[in-house]
Amino acid sequence: xxxxxxxxxxxxxxxxxxxxxxxxxxxxxxxxxxxxxxxxxxxxxxxxxxxxxxxxxxxxxxxxxxxxxxxxxxxxxxxxxxxxxxxxxxxxxxxxxxxxxx
Amino acid sequence: xxxxxxxxxxxxxxxxxxxxxxxxxxxxxxxxxxxxxxxxxxxxxxxxxxxxxxxxxxxxxxxxxxxxxxxxxxxxxxxxxxxxxxxxxxxxxxxxxxxxxxxxxxxxxxxxxxxxxxxxxxxxxxxxxxxxxxxxxxxxxxxxxxxxxxxxxxxxxxxxxxxxxxxxxxxxxxxxxxxxxxxxxxxxxxxxxxxxxxxxxxxxxxxxxxxxxxxxxxxxxxxxxxxxxxxxxxxxxxxxxxxxxxxxxxxxxxxxxxxxxxxxxxxxxxxxxxxxxxxxxxxxxxxxxxxxxxxxxxxxxxxxxxxxxxxxxxxxxxxxxxxxxxxxxxxxxxxxxxxxxxxxxxxxxxxxxxxxxxxxxxxxxxxxxxxxxxxxxxxxxxxxxxxxxxxxxxxxxxxxxxxxxxxxxxxxxxxxxxxxxxxxxxxxxxxxxxxxxxxxxxxxxxxxxxxxxxxxxxxxxxxxxxxxxxxxxxxxxxxxxxxxxxxxxxxxxxxxxxxxxxxxxxxxxxxxxxxxxxxxxxxxxxxxxxxxxxxxxxxxxxxxxxxxxxxxxxxxxx
Numbered sequence: 001x002x003x004x005x006x007x008x009x010x011x012x013x014x015x016x017x018x019x020x021x022x023x024x025x026x027x028x029x030x031x032x033x034x035x036x037x038x039x040x041x042x043x044x045x046x047x048x049x050x051x052x053x054x055x056x057x058x059x060x061x062x063x064x065x066x067x068x069x070x071x072x073x074x075x076x077x078x079x080x081x082x083x084x085x086x087x088x089x090x091x092x093x094x095x096x097x098x099x100x101x102x
Numbered sequence: 103x104x105x106x107x108x109x110x111x112x113x114x115x116x117x118x119x120x121x122x123x124x125x126x127x128x129x130x131x132x133x134x135x136x137x138x139x140x141x142x143x144x145x146x147x148x149x150x151x152x153x154x155x156x157x158x159x160x161x162x163x164x165x166x167x168x169x170x171x172x173x174x175x176x177x178x179x180x181x182x183x184x185x186x187x188x189x190x191x192x193x194x195x196x197x198x199x200x201x202x203x204x205x206x207x208x209x210x211x212x213x214x215x216x217x218x219x220x221x222x223x224x225x226x227x228x229x230x231x232x233x234x235x236x237x238x239x240x241x242x243x244x245x246x247x248x249x250x251x252x253x254x255x256x257x258x259x260x261x262x263x264x265x266x267x268x269x270x271x272x273x274x275x276x277x278x279x280x281x282x283x284x285x286x287x288x289x290x291x292x293x294x295x296x297x298x299x300x301x302x303x304x305x306x307x308x309x310x311x312x313x314x315x316x317x318x319x320x321x322x323x324x325x326x327x328x329x330x331x332x333x334x335x336x337x338x339x340x341x342x343x344x345x346x347x348x349x350x351x352x353x354x355x356x357x358x359x360x361x362x363x364x365x366x367x368x369x370x371x372x373x374x375x376x377x378x379x380x381x382x383x384x385x386x387x388x389x390x391x392x393x394x395x396x397x398x399x400x401x402x403x404x405x406x407x408x409x410x411x412x413x414x415x416x417x418x419x420x421x422x423x424x425x426x427x428x429x430x431x432x433x434x435x436x437x438x439x440x441x442x443x444x445x446x447x448x449x450x451x452x453x454x455x456x457x458x459x460x461x462x463x464x465x466x467x468x469x470x471x472x473x474x475x476x477x478x479x480x481x482x483x484x485x486x487x488x489x490x491x492x493x494x495x496x497x498x499x500x501x502x503x504x505x506x507x508x509x510x511x512x513x514x515x516x517x518x519x520x521x522x523x524x525x526x527x528x529x530x531x532x533x534x535x536x537x538x539x540x541x542x543x544x545x546x547x548x549x550x551x552x553x554x555x556x557x558x559x560x561x562x563x564x565x566x567x568x569x570x571x572x573x574x575x576x577x578x579x580x581x582x583x584x585x586x587x588x589x590x591x592x593x594x595x596x597x598x599x600x601x602x603x604x605x606x607x608x609x610x611x612x613x614x615x616x617x618x619x620x621x622x623x624x625x626x627x628x629x630x631x632x633x634x635x636x637x638x639x640x641x642x643x644x645x646x647x648x649x650x651x652x653x654x655x656x657x658x659x660x
Binding site: 002003005006007009010015018019022026027029030033034037038040041042044045046048049051052059060061062064065068069071072073075076078079080082083086087091094097098 | 211214215217218219221222224225226228229230233344345348349352359362363364365368369370371374375378402405406408409412413416419420642643645646647649650651652653
């Protein structure tokens with residue numbers, strides 16, 4: 001019975017819609033995180049002086065401080081963004097697919 | 103060169119330790135002789151209060167832990183918020199608090215770079231793994247890797263991966279715990295290690311996952327609260343201005359303005375990228391982190407838990423940055439915290455402890471010491487449970503009994519495994535007291551990233567994965583990680599004492615991960631067996647379940 005249900009879901013166009021939408025979204029957000037983080041790592045390794053630039057004339061804080069903090073905040077924002085969509089839009093679609101089995 | 107290498111190892115140990123290895127920092131920084139301090143009564147009283155509270159929870163949890171499901175996953179009824187705190191607890195170890203503040207105290211901005219590298223793995227775990235883990239998993243991550251592959255072979259592989267990671271971590275943890283307790287409480291090393299072992303066994307055998315989770319949650323709250331309090335107290339001395347704090351720190355720090363920019367630690371691009379990969383994907387292969395995804399009610403809660411944990415961990419890292427910077431000014435200029443040479447008493451990793459005393463007096467120092475100890479306990483309990491599950495659920499119930507073990511015997515095996523692991527951890531902890539164990543944490547991460555993670559992610563995402571591919575690829579990944587770490591500078595030069603390392607980099611992930619992925623791919627596509635075709639045919643059902651949660655484990659009713 002379970003196997004049959006799985007086969008029917010696989011054939012359901014809504015399932016294709018769910019998985020392609022969700023994985024596109026997940027890979028997009030992953031790409032953003034990876035690009036931002038490895039971009040930052042490369043700057044740290046090759047051009048640390050860029051991060052040492054002062055925030056403004058006479059400041060002690062460097063731009064590296066808010067940039068670093070921004071990466072931490074971005075990581076968190078991306079997770080909220082994903083869950084906001086996954087737990088509403090995608091979850092509704094998911095429920096629909098399971099309902100249609102009955 | 104040598105100095106920078108040692109510093110690098112220390113820093114790595116500190117950060118890798120975040121995952122939950124408190125001793126990592128100790129391994130690096132308090133690697134040598136630790137001076138036993140005078141007995142600290144406030145710290146001991148605070149710690150006893152914590153122990154009584156957690157034993158109370160264990161008693162409460164024990165009465166609710168009846169089935170195997172209760173034991174392994176707390177009945178699957180943990181909410182996303184609770185699980186988020188517990189995951190954050192696993193991540194925010196004594197290593198984070200002590201190691202990262204110590205690193206910021208010594209090197210400034212470099213400490214911040216490490217915090218960031220450690221956090222950014224979490225969003226990826228959410229996007230690519232969280233819901234799949236919850237929908238496919240039951241008690242251990244081998245439930246997922248062996249879902250459509252050969253149970254006996256793949257569970258053996260995953261259990262080997264889990265147990266290697268757990269064992270390396272536990273030893274590092276025990277040694278760190280012993281040294282930390284010696285330093286903070288004035289207890290003997292051997293007694294300290296035994297105390298940790300006994301409490302760990304008690305939490306896990308009686309209270310299972312429910313007790314382990316709540317101990318972790320309480321600890322996370324204590325750590326977040328204490329960190330916030332300390333940061334506010336410290337910032338109040340600078341009129342709550344980060345600029346004022348930075349100005350003072352630059353004035354008094356021996357490196358002056360250089361602490362505001364990345365320095366020597368990550369100047370080698372290959373090491374930096376390899377470290378980033380290892381931390382990011384190693385986290386996604388740690389058995390005690392992965393098992394947390396099986397404790398929540400459904401995929402929705404699993405996703406939410408990552409939002410909470412990323413939030414708490416990110417917040418905590420920002421607080422840690424402030425603490426490290428404040429320590430430069432408040433602790434670094436106060437003669438009571440410095441020895442005759444002007445160095446910090448107890449090493450740089452004591453920076454936050456001294457800061458606690460400076461801003462909150464002896465009472466608060468006692469509290470922070472108790473928090474640090476609590477952190478170790480919570481983490482070793484999680485490790486022990488992950489190891490015990492691998493023994494009882496994977497090796498005993500699935501490999502030896504071929505899935506026909508009865509539940510009560512399985513739980514009993516798991517408790518015996520916990521006991522054995524506890525005893526072994528204490529014995530090894532005592533044996534390794536004087537050894538250089540900094541490499542163990544790096545090795546655990548390397549194995550997690552190069553053996554556990556590739557098999558796990560490919561079995562979930564790539565239809566073509568076969569038993570042969572996963573088995574050979576997984577073991578090749580494990581051996582490559584092991585070989586590269588042993589022939590690398592940390593073990594080959596620093597531990598064994600050869601002059602030059604055979605493998606020039608500290609961080610193996612950039613090399614060992616591709617090797618593992620390639621091997622799994624190669625031995626899968628060349629696998630023409632009938633079993634391979636059957637395994638590929640089962641991918642559809644696995645895919646549907648991983649995406650929709652249909653047929654996934656549900657929470658138990660009580």
